[in-house]
Amino acid sequence: MITRFTMLLVTIVLMFLSDKSDLSKSGRHARIIYAMLMLPVLYLGIVFVTELRWPNLDELLRYLFSGPVKVILASLNATQ
Amino acid sequence: MKSKQESVSSFQMASLLLTFTTGSSVIFIPGQITNAAKNGAWISILISYLLGVMILAILIYLYKRAPELSWVGFMRKTAGPWVTSLLLIPLTFVIFWQLAAIVIEIGGFFKSTMMKDTPNSIIQGLFFLTVALTARAGIEVMARMFLLLLIFMYIFVMAVLLLASPLFHGEYLLPVIPDGFKPILYGAYISYGFPYAEIALFSLLLPFTRRKESGRLTKYLHLALFINCLTLVFSILCTIMVLGPMSGHLNYSLFQLARLISIQDILERVESVIGFSLIIGVYMKAAIVLFMITTLLSDWFNIKDSRLLTYPVALIGLLLSVSMYPDEITFFVDGYTMWTLIDHTAYVMPLLIIFVVALFRRKKGGTSSPTAASSSQNGKP
Amino acid sequence: MEKEETNSRCNDTSDSSESPQLSNDTTNDLPPLSSHLVENRQQIEHIFIDCSDLILLPWRYGPDLSEQAFSVYFDTMIQQHHTNYVKETLQDLVNHRVGTGESVTPEQIIRFFQNHGVSSGTAELLKDFDEVTRHITEGCLVIFFDKWNQALSYKAAEVEKRQVSEPINEPVVQGPHITLIEDINTNIGILRHLLQSPKLKFISFNAGRESNRTVSYGYLEGAVNPEVLTNFQSRIKSIKEEEILEVSYLEDWIGDSVYSPFPQVRYTERPDNTAAALLDGKIIVMVDGSPTVLICPGNFYEFLMSSEDYYQRTIFSSLIRLLRIGAFFIALMLPSTYVALSTFHSELIPTVLLLAILDTREGIPFPAFMEALIMEIFFELLREAGIRLPRPIGSAVSIVGALVIGQAAIQAKIASPVMVIVVALTGIASFALPQYSMAIALRIMRFPLMVMGATLGGVGIMIGFLLALLHLCKLRSLGQPYMAPTTPLDIWQLRDVLVMVPRKFLLRRPRNRHMHRVIRKQAK
Numbered sequence: 001m002i003t004r005f006t007m008l009l010v011t012i013v014l015m016f017l018s019d020k021s022d023l024s025k026s027g028r029h030a031r032i033i034y035a036m037l038m039l040p041v042l043y044l045g046i047v048f049v050t051e052l053r054w055p056n057l058d059e060l061l062r063y064l065f066s067g068p069v070k071v072i073l074a075s076l077n078a079t080q
Numbered sequence: 081m082k083s084k085q086e087s088v089s090s091f092q093m094a095s096l097l098l099t100f101t102t103g104s105s106v107i108f109i110p111g112q113i114t115n116a117a118k119n120g121a122w123i124s125i126l127i128s129y130l131l132g133v134m135i136l137a138i139l140i141y142l143y144k145r146a147p148e149l150s151w152v153g154f155m156r157k158t159a160g161p162w163v164t165s166l167l168l169i170p171l172t173f174v175i176f177w178q179l180a181a182i183v184i185e186i187g188g189f190f191k192s193t194m195m196k197d198t199p200n201s202i203i204q205g206l207f208f209l210t211v212a213l214t215a216r217a218g219i220e221v222m223a224r225m226f227l228l229l230l231i232f233m234y235i236f237v238m239a240v241l242l243l244a245s246p247l248f249h250g251e252y253l254l255p256v257i258p259d260g261f262k263p264i265l266y267g268a269y270i271s272y273g274f275p276y277a278e279i280a281l282f283s284l285l286l287p288f289t290r291r292k293e294s295g296r297l298t299k300y301l302h303l304a305l306f307i308n309c310l311t312l313v314f315s316i317l318c319t320i321m322v323l324g325p326m327s328g329h330l331n332y333s334l335f336q337l338a339r340l341i342s343i344q345d346i347l348e349r350v351e352s353v354i355g356f357s358l359i360i361g362v363y364m365k366a367a368i369v370l371f372m373i374t375t376l377l378s379d380w381f382n383i384k385d386s387r388l389l390t391y392p393v394a395l396i397g398l399l400l401s402v403s404m405y406p407d408e409i410t411f412f413v414d415g416y417t418m419w420t421l422i423d424h425t426a427y428v429m430p431l432l433i434i435f436v437v438a439l440f441r442r443k444k445g446g447t448s449s450p451t452a453a454s455s456s457q458n459g460k461p
Numbered sequence: 462m463e464k465e466e467t468n469s470r471c472n473d474t475s476d477s478s479e480s481p482q483l484s485n486d487t488t489n490d491l492p493p494l495s496s497h498l499v500e501n502r503q504q505i506e507h508i509f510i511d512c513s514d515l516i517l518l519p520w521r522y523g524p525d526l527s528e529q530a531f532s533v534y535f536d537t538m539i540q541q542h543h544t545n546y547v548k549e550t551l552q553d554l555v556n557h558r559v560g561t562g563e564s565v566t567p568e569q570i571i572r573f574f575q576n577h578g579v580s581s582g583t584a585e586l587l588k589d590f591d592e593v594t595r596h597i598t599e600g601c602l603v604i605f606f607d608k609w610n611q612a613l614s615y616k617a618a619e620v621e622k623r624q625v626s627e628p629i630n631e632p633v634v635q636g637p638h639i640t641l642i643e644d645i646n647t648n649i650g651i652l653r654h655l656l657q658s659p660k661l662k663f664i665s666f667n668a669g670r671e672s673n674r675t676v677s678y679g680y681l682e683g684a685v686n687p688e689v690l691t692n693f694q695s696r697i698k699s700i701k702e703e704e705i706l707e708v709s710y711l712e713d714w715i716g717d718s719v720y721s722p723f724p725q726v727r728y729t730e731r732p733d734n735t736a737a738a739l740l741d742g743k744i745i746v747m748v749d750g751s752p753t754v755l756i757c758p759g760n761f762y763e764f765l766m767s768s769e770d771y772y773q774r775t776i777f778s779s780l781i782r783l784l785r786i787g788a789f790f791i792a793l794m795l796p797s798t799y800v801a802l803s804t805f806h807s808e809l810i811p812t813v814l815l816l817a818i819l820d821t822r823e824g825i826p827f828p829a830f831m832e833a834l835i836m837e838i839f840f841e842l843l844r845e846a847g848i849r850l851p852r853p854i855g856s857a858v859s860i861v862g863a864l865v866i867g868q869a870a871i872q873a874k875i876a877s878p879v880m881v882i883v884v885a886l887t888g889i890a891s892f893a894l895p896q897y898s899m900a901i902a903l904r905i906m907r908f909p910l911m912v913m914g915a916t917l918g919g920v921g922i923m924i925g926f927l928l929a930l931l932h933l934c935k936l937r938s939l940g941q942p943y944m945a946p947t948t949p950l951d952i953w954q955l956r957d958v959l960v961m962v963p964r965k966f967l968l969r970r971p972r973n974r975h976m977h978r979v980i981r982k983q984a985k
Contacts (some may be wrong), residue, residue, distance in 0.1 A: 002300065012395070022387070026384070076263075194919060195920060223949075
């Protein structure tokens with residue numbers, strides 16, 4: 001867990017360093033959007049580091065679609 | 081307008097389309113479709129190709145309606161900002177999933193063949209780094225670079241398919257329709273999801289075409305899609321001819337094909353060549369998808385330089401790919417059975433909705449309200 | 462005579478040496494010429510104090526040799542017979558046109574030269590000391606007359622220059638054996654002789670405060686792309702004060718990316734290469750004092766071509782080109798591929814070869830990467846040392862060094878024979894590339910690729926290769942894509958790139974894109 005955390009931290013720091021000049025040039029609007037993109041990073045980062053089984057994107061998709069998919073597959077006589 | 085006025089010629093746009101549709105599918109698709117449709121797999125491809133042609137035609141028509149607008153801009157103009165955002169939300173989620181899925185797939189391939197001991201996160205991290213650097217360079221550089229890589233990939237793949245010809249058994253191709261038509265429809269269902277429905281995403285890239293070349297764009301794009309169809313059909317036929325009834329049970333069919341090539345004891349282990357082409361093909365597709373995401377987000381939220389978002393999006397993709405699927409089997413099921421429905425709903429439905437609305441507005445001279453045809457966006461195909 | 466004399470640097474101890482950066486130093490404050498000979502002479506002596514090779518030669522003329530004059534010149538830059546010749550010509554003219562040497566008056570001389578009499582030759586009239594100083598340092602002979610506030614200047618410089626001979630660095634088996642030399646006028650003359658057209662334009666300017674070098678750039682109007690030309694001109698514009706000692710200094714201004722290992726401009730010292738480049742629509746830059754010509758914009762595939770390709774038969778040239786492309790990949794990727802294969806992917810090497818390799822690698826204490834690194838560094842040292850060895854020792858040391866040390870390294874089990882072969886092949890492959898700058902680029906790129914191959918195996922090499930390809934595709938030279946014509950794809954231009962097309966097809970249509978575009982537009 002510590003290794004994962006440090007790796008993630010290093011990655012984020014490197015990312016900020018390389019984007020620093022671009023961010024300072026662009027306006028407040030772009031910085032807000034950039035910060036908003038950091039929210040999923042935060043959430044997923046916690047999931048990654050702690051290996052918790054929190055809800056994730058794949059579960060969302062599965063929840064929404066597995067029902068209709070079963071119907072379609074049944075109609076096509078699929079064995080999968 | 082477009083960031084830094086980057087533009088590619090229509091030939092380059094068509095080669096990007098060919099890269100996008102063929103790059104990763106030529107390795108994965110033959111096995112999967114043959115598994116579903118047995119010997120009639122190539123018919124499935126033809127069916128889904130026809131659907132793809134229709135999607136491409138709609139794409140080009142909508143692009144030509146307003147070539148100077150970005151796709152998001154066109155959506156806003158046609159359907160209004162609220163409907164646009166409504167349609168874009170599922171698209172964004174699904175395209176993030178796709179980006180992560182591509183890397184999960186290739187990460188699995190790496191782990192099983194070349195780098196057995198490296199942890200998944202490192203492999204995927206390296207991959208994302210390369211992809212992010214590429215997407216950051218812009219679409220012009222990507223188009224230039226990918227043309228070269230595409231040519232190499234094609235040479236390798238064709239060489240492998242031809243070198244396997246001594247192993248061909250033509251009789252494996254018959255009977256063509258052993259179990260009735262339903263398996264072929266199932267195969268068409270899978271191959272429609274991957275790769276043909278995904279070309280709806282190209283609506284994001286078409287505005288980057290150089291304006292004065294839009295005349296030849298239609299020709300080139302359809303040609304590219306046709307070449308893609310031919311390639312897939314050809315590789316399916318070769319797979320069936322070599323592996324016969326076993327072809328559905330092996331995962332990376334072209335890879336397995338290459339394994340069997342042995343000429344004079346010198347030309348062995350050719351699958352490494354296929355491995356490289358696979359990696360390169362998937363890398364190109366991932367770079368294009370990443371670029372699409374940054375274009376989408378920067379157009380949606382009015383950011384002038386889309387390059388700024390490249391690294392954050394790549395990081396999100398990386399975190400998704402390491403945290404999403406703990407086991408491979410669920411991923412395979414999701415990837416090939418659910419994917420068709422998912423990407424049809426998220427990519428193709430918005431396209432169709434905008435298309436219908438645009439047609440309506442044209443007929444009524446642009447005065448009608450855009451609520452007439454937008455149904456619930458979660459509707460079944 | 463092959464000796465070339467450099468300009469003797471005069472220790473100018475006047476006030477101007479204290480403020481070299483300002484443009485308004487004392488040389489611009491120099492007064493105009495006065496009509497009094499003595500004042501002029503004092504001023505000259507003051508400016509050129511401590512320049513002991515400056516000669517001030519007083520002489521007289523006129524009735525009873527009563528009129529005074531003196532000549533000023535740098536003895537080191539002017540051959541002795543020239544001085545007399547100029548003086549004689551002056552007196553000759555005076556004899557035949559104006560009067561005998563003893564009867565001419567200052568007023569007659571003034572009138573003659575100011576109205577540019579026919580035989581006044583190449584004499585220039587100078588008005589102030591700024592011009593006088595400049596002309597003297599350029600190697601002219603300046604003559605001051607009493608009672609005249611202007612001076613005459615004759616071009617008389619004759620510095621030793623090299624004979625036009627075999628090119629040192631770019632020999633060919635078949636083709637012209639002349640090279641450009643250090644004198645810019647001779648070079649321009651040779652080029653004009655090769656391309657006899659008024660469309661061949663040469664634009665010169667002087668650069669450098671102390672060095673005052675002539676920098677010339679040339680292009681063929683109608684072949685050069687106007688956008689490229691404007692781009693070039695805007696970059697060159699800022700060079701006025703910098704001391705340009707060698708044409709490669711200009712690369713930093715002209716090139717798009719200073720930090721890229723890949724060269725964006727090409728160099729040559731052959732006039733036939735230069736003429737071909739001009740016909741292709743390139744811009745060439747020359748600097749007085751350097752025989753090398755800079756050709757821009759550079760294109761990746763040009764670095765793999767040599768002028769010899771055009772002088773040999775088509776099929777042979779095509780095969781040689783393919784060989785060079787192979788050499789490029791070998792020079793770039795062979796060590797890293799070997800390290801990656803032998804360390805990580807031994808199953809990819811054919812079994813028999815693998816056994817041979819493993820056999821020879823018995824007992825070597827280092828992993829393959831360390832071995833490769835040691836041998837590579839040794840080879841680089843050898844290469845650098847070889848450049849500086851004096852000729853008599855050179856060949857002996859190279860034989861001894863390569864054979865003995867290589868053999869000794871193998872026997873001491875520091876390196877395996879396979880590794881020596883790999884490193885040697887890499888070196889040979891990089892020498893096969895015609896342009897030295899590209900070979901340098903490969904030398905640089907080889908090491909990161911080795912590191913990637915040693916740490917990440919085949920994947921590392923692939924990622925390194927992809928990143929290198931990305932960089933190449935992103936690179937531009939004077940705004941033109943570096944990897945044209947493969948990307949953006951231009952099939953018409955491909956006829957000369959990877960394989961050679963017979964000369965009939967190459968030359969019949971316009972040679973370059975711009976011409977082709979112009980003619981296509983006109984045809985429409």
